[in-house]
Amino acid sequence: MQSKVQIKEIFESIQGEGPCVGINQLFIRFSKCNLNCNYCDTDFRNDLKEYSVDELIEEVNRHNNIHSISLTGGEPLCDTDFLYEFLQKTNKKIYLETNGTLYEQLSLIIQYIDIVSMDIKLPSMSNGFDHFFAHEQFIKIAKNTKEIFAKVVFDTNITDDEILKTAELAQKYNILLVLQPKMDGNNLNLSTEFINEVYYKFVSIYDYVRLIPQVHKFLNVR
Numbered sequence: 001m002q003s004k005v006q007i008k009e010i011f012e013s014i015q016g017e018g019p020c021v022g023i024n025q026l027f028i029r030f031s032k033c034n035l036n037c038n039y040c041d042t043d044f045r046n047d048l049k050e051y052s053v054d055e056l057i058e059e060v061n062r063h064n065n066i067h068s069i070s071l072t073g074g075e076p077l078c079d080t081d082f083l084y085e086f087l088q089k090t091n092k093k094i095y096l097e098t099n100g101t102l103y104e105q106l107s108l109i110i111q112y113i114d115i116v117s118m119d120i121k122l123p124s125m126s127n128g129f130d131h132f133f134a135h136e137q138f139i140k141i142a143k144n145t146k147e148i149f150a151k152v153v154f155d156t157n158i159t160d161d162e163i164l165k166t167a168e169l170a171q172k173y174n175i176l177l178v179l180q181p182k183m184d185g186n187n188l189n190l191s192t193e194f195i196n197e198v199y200y201k202f203v204s205i206y207d208y209v210r211l212i213p214q215v216h217k218f219l220n221v222r
């Protein structure tokens with residue numbers, strides 16, 4: 001029997017995060033997640049729509065002028081069985097936005113992914129949980145795709161130990177780190193001084209780092 005999945009929303013917009021900022025994508029927002037981050041603003045319960053693989057393919061094929069499909073969430077890898085079927089049936093470029101913890105699930109579909117945009121979740125942003133072991137296993141598998149980078153959302157609770165562990169992990173696998181100051185809604189409430197201080201602490205350990213805020217919030221697009 002064909003898999004079905006609950007989708008929160010599907011829409012075209014401009015990618016507003018990371019080094020691919022500015023490209024036009026079709027966003028497919030999945031509705032489950034395995035984590036519980038302090039700053040999560042995703043509503044996983046209301047206004048969900050069920051799709052079969054063929055129904056989602058039909059929807060995707062209505063969008064022609066896109067750079068790629070962004071699988072986002074929630075955590076898309078919570079629906080790996082569905083993705084495995086879906087990804088075999090589309091030839092569009094695939095950009096996976098993931099919290100970077102479900103490495104076993106990633107290994108099942110990595111062959112279909114073009115760009116991996118993973119998070120490194122700091123304990124200070126994820127209710128004290130340390131995900132560094134899972135992140136490292138994830139990176140080992142994600143390195144097999146064409147492009148990978150890791151986003152680090154931070155606020156004033158970030159610690160020197162978190163900076164050191166994150167920078168050393170990225171350095172070990174030579175991946176780009178994207179520092180993303182946490183926004184409150186559409187407002188950036190962290191001071192420029194503090195953001196600079198965090199940036200230079202990272203760069204003093206590992207210099208393949210970019211500081212990129214959530215651009216779509218400044219543009220006021222989704």
Ligand code: SF4
Nearest residue numbers: 033035037040074099
């Ligand atoms: S990983 Fe993303 S979707 Fe899941 S709880 Fe954290 S912020 Fe929310």
